[in-house]
Structure formats: C-alpha cells, structure tokens
Amino acid sequence: MSAKVIDGKAFAARVRAQVAGHVAGLKERGIVPGLAVVLVGEDPASQVYVRNKGKMTVEVGMHGIERRLPADATEPELLSVIAALNADPAVHGILVQLPLPAHLDADLVINAIDPAKDVDGFHISNVGLLGTGQKAMVPCTPLGSLMLLRDLLGDLSGLEAVVVGRSNIVGKPMAQLLLAQNCTVTLAHSRTRSLPDVCRRADILVAAVGRPRMIRGDWVKPGATVIDVGINRVEAEGRTRLVGDVDFDSVASVAGAITPVPGGVGPMTIACLLANTLTACCRIHGLAEPEGLTA
Numbered sequence: 618m619s620a621k622v623i624d625g626k627a628f629a630a631r632v633r634a635q636v637a638g639h640v641a642g643l644k645e646r647g648i649v650p651g652l653a654v655v656l657v658g659e660d661p662a663s664q665v666y667v668r669n670k671g672k673m674t675v676e677v678g679m680h681g682i683e684r685r686l687p688a689d690a691t692e693p694e695l696l697s698v699i700a701a702l703n704a705d706p707a708v709h710g711i712l713v714q715l716p717l718p719a720h721l722d723a724d725l726v727i728n729a730i731d732p733a734k735d736v737d738g739f740h741i742s743n744v745g746l747l748g749t750g751q752k753a754m755v756p757c758t759p760l761g762s763l764m765l766l767r768d769l770l771g772d773l774s775g776l777e778a779v780v781v782g783r784s785n786i787v788g789k790p791m792a793q794l795l796l797a798q799n800c801t802v803t804l805a806h807s808r809t810r811s812l813p814d815v816c817r818r819a820d821i822l823v824a825a826v827g828r829p830r831m832i833r834g835d836w837v838k839p840g841a842t843v844i845d846v847g848i849n850r851v852e853a854e855g856r857t858r859l860v861g862d863v864d865f866d867s868v869a870s871v872a873g874a875i876t877p878v879p880g881g882v883g884p885m886t887i888a889c890l891l892a893n894t895l896t897a898c899c900r901i902h903g904l905a906e907p908e909g910l911t912a
Contacts, residue, residue: 619869619870620869620871620872622876623765625877625881628768630884630888632885632888632889632891633891635907635910636677636888636891636907637676637677640895643895643899643904648898649678649679650679651682651705651894651898652680652708652712653684653702653705654671654684655695655698655702655713655714656683657688657718658686658688658717663715663716670712673887674891679895680707690718695721699713699726699729702734703734708734709734709897710890711730711731711734711735711736727739735754736754736890736897738754740754753912755912756787758787760893760912761882762791762885763791765876765885766821769874773821774798775799776800776821777820778801778819779816779822781805781822781825781831782806782824782825782826782862783806787825792804795823797912813833817837818838819838821841823846824843824863825862826847826862827847828847828849829849830861831862833867834871836868840873841872842872842873843868845881846861849861849862861876861878865877895907895910
C-alpha cells in the first residue's frame, strides 16, 4: 500500500486564485484589502518569509505594507507602529513576524493588535473565541491543515483525530478546529504515555511536535490521513535538508494519505494568511465572508 501524497503547493495555488477573485470583486466596490507586515531586526529566515508574503500579497491584488524596525527597537516604538496600523482604515490585516528579539515581550505585542485585524489568530481574544466555538480569526497553519483535510475527506464528523503537539500556534488551535468539525480529538505531546498506541487510534493524525521524523510507520493506523506540520532542518551527507515530524517513507507505506515536507502544509500557511486578510476585510466592511476560505 502506498499513501496518496497531498499536494499542498497545488491546493495553495487554488486558494490564492480564489482569494484573487474575491479581491477583484471588492475592488469593483472601491475596497482594496490591505496587509501590513511588521519585521523587527535582521533574522534571515524572517526576511525570506516577509519577502514571500509581500510578493504573494501583490499577486492576489492586495495592498501590501511593510514596517521594518531595527533589532534594538524599543517596546514603545514597536507598540506605536502597531497603534498606527490599528487606526489605519487601509489596513485590514496586521502580522508581526515572529520570533521577536529577546528584549521584546511577544505576548504584549501580539495582544496590542486590533483582534479584528489579527490575521495570525494569536490575539488572546481570538484564542478565546475559537475555544468557545465563536467566530474568530484562526491561525493560518491549522486553518490550512483543516482545508486540506476537508478537501480530501469531506465530512470529518465522528472521525478519531490525534494531534501530537500542544503549541499555541498549531497544536491547540488544530484540536479546537477538529472538535468544531465533530471529530473525537486527543491532544497528545512528547510526554504522552504510550504515544505510539495513542497515534495508532487516529483516523486523522496531525504531527506538530517539532522533532524530526519522530512518528514512524508502526505508529500509524493503516489507511489513516497524516498531516505533517513539522519543518526541521537536518544535516545529511554534509548538506542541510528539510524533513517533517513524520518519517515519510515508513509512514507513506501504511497511511492512506500524507502531506510531504516540503510542499505539504507549508505553502498553505501563506495562502491562509491572504485568506484571513480577505476575511478580515469583509468583516470590517460588513460584507459576506468568502465561502470555503474560513473555518
């Protein structure tokens, strides 16, 4: 048996095309969705992410705004930039690129963003809304993972889902989203007892634990759908390569479907950031939300 490989790159391209279509419709009404990205410091990976986000923002027809601050920027300086973006009617989405330099309090900074413009879905208000089943801005990576699952499996009601990893960015919101889809959800982590046995119960297994190739083929129920959120850089034969939290080869021989790394969940994250910006814009203007692009 060989698993179906879920092409996140192709699906993300479809999502971006949907977003672009909605943006074109909004422009006919004189509305241009605006996404502001705030970058503090010179972290090379963050600079690449910000560049990619800026490029794709323009490609879907949105207005992209970048605010760059030096690595030694003070908290009041950063909060002042966020306050200005909160007050700017041309900005519908605000994203502060993480990680921030160590002297800045990330929680304080994130919670300074207007929750209606919090397209990362990290603000405590959005976390609370998601946890209580209300309308929220949903973190991009779990939203992208859910879109892939719904596209592949249709109705998820009654399926047993195991999420390995309890981060605020992926694990916890992923569990909330799957609960909202009427799955039976176990939120497991690296200290879960008999973790392989817990994973083997899953019809849907989401790996977001941050350990390279931790989940192996003998941990997976035959025919299960495996979503690998992990992005780990490992050294092999003098070269660095990206691998997931799943041992792809052994799991692909057992699972029904699996996301590869790279090319699985990763491309969905930026696509869902654009979808969230579109959703935020529609909500702010009191317009109908785009179908299929929200949780």
